[in-house]
Amino acid sequence: MSSVELVPVTKGLQGVIEVPGDKSISHRSVIFASLSEGTSKITNFLTGEDCLRTVEVFRNFGVEIEREEDTLVVHGKGIASLKEPISPLNFGNSGTTARLMSGVLAGLPYFSTAYGDASLSKRPMDRVVMPLKEMGAEISGRQEASYLPLAFAGTTLTGKVHHMTIKSAQVKSALLLAGLLAEGTTTVIENGRTRNHTEMLLPQFGVEVSIEGSEIHIEGGQQPQASELRVPGDISSAAFFLTAAAITPDSELIIKNVGLNPTRNGVIQALELMGAEIEAVPHTYIGKEPVGDIKVSYSILNAITLEGDLIANLIDEIPIIALAATQAEGTTVVKDAKELRVKETDRVEAVAYNLNQLGAKVETREDGLVIHGPTPLHGGEVDSYGDHRIGMMGAIASLISTAPVTIKDKDCINISYPNFFDHLYQVL
Numbered sequence: 174m175s176s177v178e179l180v181p182v183t184k185g186l187q188g189v190i191e192v193p194g195d196k197s198i199s200h201r202s203v204i205f206a207s208l209s210e211g212t213s214k215i216t217n218f219l220t221g222e223d224c225l226r227t228v229e230v231f232r233n234f235g236v237e238i239e240r241e242e243d244t245l246v247v248h249g250k251g252i253a254s255l256k257e258p259i260s261p262l263n264f265g266n267s268g269t270t271a272r273l274m275s276g277v278l279a280g281l282p283y284f285s286t287a288y289g290d291a292s293l294s295k296r297p298m299d300r301v302v303m304p305l306k307e308m309g310a311e312i313s314g315r316q317e318a319s320y321l322p323l324a325f326a327g328t329t330l331t332g333k334v335h336h337m338t339i340k341s342a343q344v345k346s347a348l349l350l351a352g353l354l355a356e357g358t359t360t361v362i363e364n365g366r367t368r369n370h371t372e373m374l375l376p377q378f379g380v381e382v383s384i385e386g387s388e389i390h391i392e393g394g395q396q397p398q399a400s401e402l403r404v405p406g407d408i409s410s411a412a413f414f415l416t417a418a419a420i421t422p423d424s425e426l427i428i429k430n431v432g433l434n435p436t437r438n439g440v441i442q443a444l445e446l447m448g449a450e451i452e453a454v455p456h457t458y459i460g461k462e463p464v465g466d467i468k469v470s471y472s473i474l475n476a477i478t479l480e481g482d483l484i485a486n487l488i489d490e491i492p493i494i495a496l497a498a499t500q501a502e503g504t505t506v507v508k509d510a511k512e513l514r515v516k517e518t519d520r521v522e523a524v525a526y527n528l529n530q531l532g533a534k535v536e537t538r539e540d541g542l543v544i545h546g547p548t549p550l551h552g553g554e555v556d557s558y559g560d561h562r563i564g565m566m567g568a569i570a571s572l573i574s575t576a577p578v579t580i581k582d583k584d585c586i587n588i589s590y591p592n593f594f595d596h597l598y599q600v601l
């Protein structure tokens with residue numbers, strides 16, 4: 174297994190970087206383009222392992238997808254021209270591929286099977302399988318199709334009203350995609366705001382989606398049309414460098430062209446509440462997505478409580494916010510974040526175990542974390558458990574540790590941020 178030893182820094186971080194394209198938008202762009210009629214061009218596509226899984230899935234359906242570095246050209250021929258995949262579809266480590274594609278596979282008139290790696294095979298699929306079955310989907314697998322591998326019979330789906338019981342953009346998106354392929358109208362009623370990239374991007378591909386408060390409606394039988402788009406920088410990747418600058422004395426970083434969608438920018442709010450000097454100004458829109466530059470400098474931080482609706486807005490950033498909290502004055506509490514336990518790894522346990530290994534004082538709760546700060550970090554070993562965001566949290570912790578930090582299984586960082594270490598060395 175690959176590991177890397179990172180030594181503490183002797184000066185602040187300085188510079189200007191541009192993080193890779195947004196993971197959620199990259200997945201959606203290739204799905205929508207592959208279902209479309211016509212040639213779509215997607216630039217700044219995230220070439221991390223997860224998004225490339227989604228690309229491979231559609232190549233298995235016979236869609237011609239060319240890739241040159243971070244530009245994809247997708248030659249869509251419409252939903253009706255997709256071909257039945259001849260081999261099982263490999264979702265790798267990608268929860269977004271697994272959930273969103275389940276909606277698509279359930280509604281296409283083909284037989285398909287799908288599997289994932291050891292981590293993905295332990296993550297719950299019943300959250301999408303159950304509502305899809307209510308639309309008429311035939312999906313089979315272990316424990317009533319609660320886990321991958323799964324088999325999809327490909328049946329005619331009927332539109333339905335879904336009342337969401339968990340806050341999950343993946344589930345919402347799976348149901349909207351199934352709705353696109355279903356007969357009649359599908360409505361998803363959210364029980365809290367989650368990232369809205371699916372609803373924002375589908376209209377750019379010519380699909381009508383209507384939104385009334387927390388209700389999203391989609392009419393089945395619409396044929397998406399090709400589009401061109403540039404994927405904004407991923408705020409979830411930027412979060413590692415925002416935190417790095419906020420906790421490392423004498424730092425000032427500018428991160429350019431980051432997506433600032435209000436359903437995703439909770440990390441900026443959290444760092445602001447902690448007293449970080451951070452400024453995020455949208456300067457343009459890509460489609461309906463606001464994009465801007467973020468400037469952040471070192472500050473003395475204070476503890477905060479994160480809970481309620483804000484959690485869905487920063488769910489992927491909790492590991493790195495927890496690291497910031499180890500340097501904040503007082504006790505930081507993270508509540509209502511039970512979903513952390515079913516991510517690429519159990520992130521409640523992984524964050525607490527690794528930060529405590531480095532000298533922090535972190536307690537676990539069923540639905541979150543309690544972090545007592547400030548504590549100096551003394552270095553040691555961080556086990557990423559194959560989870561990209563835990564690996565990057567450990568790498569940023571090394572900057573402020575008094576001795577080196579070794580990251581076990583560093584290669585998992587390629588899942589969402591292939592040039593993470595290049596950027597890290599660039600700002601040191």
Ligand code: S3P
Nearest residue numbers: 197269340341342343344488489
């Ligand atoms: C995502 C939604 C979130 C997030 C994941 C990406 C998406 O998951 O954690 O990294 O692209 O829709 P949930 O839908 O499980 O909250």
